[in-house]
Amino acid sequence: MSSDPVQLKDEGNALFVKKEYAAAILKYTHAIALDTKNAVLYGNRAACHLALKKWLDASGDARKATDLDQGYAKGWGRLAAAQDAMLHYNESVKFWQKAIDALPAQLSPVEVKQKEQYEEGLKGAKRRLEDSEKQSTYIRMSSSDKIPWKVAKALLPELQARGQAGAQSSAWVISAAYDEWKEGIDYLNGLKRIPVPGSQQYRVVGCTQGLASLSNGILRDSRIFHIDDPKFVEKYNEQVMFEVQALRAFSTEGVEGVIEKAQKRQREEGWDSIRPALSTTVRAWIMQGFVVNGLKGEPELAASLLKSAVDFLCWGREAWKDVPDTNRGTIFSDTFLRGVRTMYLDMLHNSYCKNPRPDALQAVYDEAKDLLEDASAAYGNITGNYDPGFVFSFYLYPQGSALAMMGYYHAQLGDQAAETDGEKSSHYMLAAEKYAEAAMMYPEDDEQRAWYLSCAMGHMWKCPVPIRALVTIGEKLRAAAPKMRRIWENSQLAKGGRDKSIKFNLDKVDEALAAVSQGKVSLDDYMALKFE
Known part of the structure; x- marks a missing residue:
C-alpha cells in the first residue's frame, strides 16, 4: 500500500464514488496514520460511515475534523447529519448552523448547493426538535400485583423449596432482571446536586453503577424495561453525564476513536483507569440503543448503536485476549457479549419489520445463525456456579431467540414465494421446526415457550402436515399455556394478542381430534388451513 497520504486519499475518494465504502475507509485510515492533522481525511471517512449508517463513527470522525479545522463546512455538515440520525436534534441544529457559517461570503456554484443542503438540514432538524419536545416518553405501568416481576x-x-425442579422457571430470570433494574433506578433517584457554598455552582454526588445495573437488567431479560416515573429520561441523562465525567468515559467518539484512546490510556494509566471508562462507554451505547427503540420506535438507530458495542467488544476480546476479565472488565466476558448480540439480533428483526428489505432479512438470518452456534457451543461447556436464572439468560434464551429468528426468516420467504412455488411449503415447514425448537429453550412457565409453539402451529397450518404432528405440538402448547399465565398473564406480549393466537390453534387441534374420533380422518392424514 502507498505511503503517500495524498495518493491514499485519492484512492479512497475513487472507492467512495463507486460506493465501496468499507474499502474507502481503509484507505482513509491508512492516510490518517501518515497525516494525523488532516481534517479532510477525517471528514471523508465520516462520509463513508454516514453511508454505512455507522452514526457513532461518523460523529466521532466529523468531530475530529472540525476540531482540526473550525472552518471546514463539510465537517460540520457531516457532524450535523450524524447527530440528526442519532436523534440529537439540539446538537444537529447547532452544527447545521456552523456548517452554514463556515461557508465563504462569495459562493461558488458547488458551495451554493452546499448551502441549500445545509439550510434544508437545519430546517428539518428544527422541525424534528420541535416535534420531539411535544412527544411524551412516559410509560406508566400498572401497579397491579400481577405484573410479571x-x-x-x-x-x-x-420455587426454592422445590430444589432443582424449582430452578426450571422463568421467575428466576425476570426476578433477577428486576433486581438489577430496580437497583439502577435507585441509583438514578439517589443522584444529588449539592450547591457549592459561596458560588452558583454545584457538585453532583451519586453512584457510578447506575448504567451497569440498568443494562445488566435488560441483558438478563429485556421484558423488564418499564418506566413509571415521568422524569425517567431526565434522570437517566443526568446519570449518564455524571458517570461519563466521573469515570472519564468516551462520549463523543465512535468505535475507532475509542479504540485509539483506550489503548493509549491503558498504556499510560493502567487497567484501573480504563476499565470503568470502557464499561460506561459501552453500556451507554447499549442503553441508548434500547431506549431509542423502546421510546422513539427507531430500531435501525438502535441496531447501529448495538452493532458499535458488539464491534468494540469483539475488538477488545481479541486485542486483550490474554488479559483476564478482572482487569479488562466484565463487558468483555462471553456472557456479556452474548447478551448484547441477542439484543442486537432483536433490533435487526425490528428494523426489518419497519423497513423490509431482502438484505435486511438476510442479515437477521446470518446473525441468528452465528449466535446459535456460539450459544449452543457455550452451553455445552458451562463451568462455575450461577444463580438459577443466569443460564437461561445467557445460554438458553439466546439460543431461543436465534432459532425463532431463523423461523421468522423462513416464514418470510414462505410468504414471499408464489403459490405455485414448491419452496413455499418447505419454508413454512422449516419455520415451524425452528419455532418449535426455539420454544424448548424456555422453561414451561415462560410465555415464550407457549408463544413459539403457537407460532410453529401457525406455520404448520399453512402447509399440509400429518394431523399427528399438529396434535403433538398442540399438546405441548396445551400444557404450557396455563403454566405461563401464572407469571405472564399481564405481559406486553399478552396485550398484543398472544392468548387469541394460542386459543385459535388449540381450537383447531380440537376440531381435528374430533374429526379423528368420528372416523372422518386418521392421525396420519394430512391437513392444512386456508388463510385469506
Whole structure:
C-alpha cells in the first residue's frame, strides 16, 4: 500500500464514488496514520460511515475534523447529519448552523448547493426538535400485583423449596432482571446536586453503577424495561453525564476513536483507569440503543448503536485476549457479549419489520445463525456456579431467540414465494421446526415457550402436515399455556394478542381430534388451513 497520504486519499475518494465504502475507509485510515492533522481525511471517512449508517463513527470522525479545522463546512455538515440520525436534534441544529457559517461570503456554484443542503438540514432538524419536545416518553405501568416481576418475586420461596425442579422457571430470570433494574433506578433517584457554598455552582454526588445495573437488567431479560416515573429520561441523562465525567468515559467518539484512546490510556494509566471508562462507554451505547427503540420506535438507530458495542467488544476480546476479565472488565466476558448480540439480533428483526428489505432479512438470518452456534457451543461447556436464572439468560434464551429468528426468516420467504412455488411449503415447514425448537429453550412457565409453539402451529397450518404432528405440538402448547399465565398473564406480549393466537390453534387441534374420533380422518392424514 502507498505511503503517500495524498495518493491514499485519492484512492479512497475513487472507492467512495463507486460506493465501496468499507474499502474507502481503509484507505482513509491508512492516510490518517501518515497525516494525523488532516481534517479532510477525517471528514471523508465520516462520509463513508454516514453511508454505512455507522452514526457513532461518523460523529466521532466529523468531530475530529472540525476540531482540526473550525472552518471546514463539510465537517460540520457531516457532524450535523450524524447527530440528526442519532436523534440529537439540539446538537444537529447547532452544527447545521456552523456548517452554514463556515461557508465563504462569495459562493461558488458547488458551495451554493452546499448551502441549500445545509439550510434544508437545519430546517428539518428544527422541525424534528420541535416535534420531539411535544412527544411524551412516559410509560406508566400498572401497579397491579400481577405484573410479571411482582408475581415472580412472590413465587421464589415456593420455587426454592422445590430444589432443582424449582430452578426450571422463568421467575428466576425476570426476578433477577428486576433486581438489577430496580437497583439502577435507585441509583438514578439517589443522584444529588449539592450547591457549592459561596458560588452558583454545584457538585453532583451519586453512584457510578447506575448504567451497569440498568443494562445488566435488560441483558438478563429485556421484558423488564418499564418506566413509571415521568422524569425517567431526565434522570437517566443526568446519570449518564455524571458517570461519563466521573469515570472519564468516551462520549463523543465512535468505535475507532475509542479504540485509539483506550489503548493509549491503558498504556499510560493502567487497567484501573480504563476499565470503568470502557464499561460506561459501552453500556451507554447499549442503553441508548434500547431506549431509542423502546421510546422513539427507531430500531435501525438502535441496531447501529448495538452493532458499535458488539464491534468494540469483539475488538477488545481479541486485542486483550490474554488479559483476564478482572482487569479488562466484565463487558468483555462471553456472557456479556452474548447478551448484547441477542439484543442486537432483536433490533435487526425490528428494523426489518419497519423497513423490509431482502438484505435486511438476510442479515437477521446470518446473525441468528452465528449466535446459535456460539450459544449452543457455550452451553455445552458451562463451568462455575450461577444463580438459577443466569443460564437461561445467557445460554438458553439466546439460543431461543436465534432459532425463532431463523423461523421468522423462513416464514418470510414462505410468504414471499408464489403459490405455485414448491419452496413455499418447505419454508413454512422449516419455520415451524425452528419455532418449535426455539420454544424448548424456555422453561414451561415462560410465555415464550407457549408463544413459539403457537407460532410453529401457525406455520404448520399453512402447509399440509400429518394431523399427528399438529396434535403433538398442540399438546405441548396445551400444557404450557396455563403454566405461563401464572407469571405472564399481564405481559406486553399478552396485550398484543398472544392468548387469541394460542386459543385459535388449540381450537383447531380440537376440531381435528374430533374429526379423528368420528372416523372422518386418521392421525396420519394430512391437513392444512386456508388463510385469506
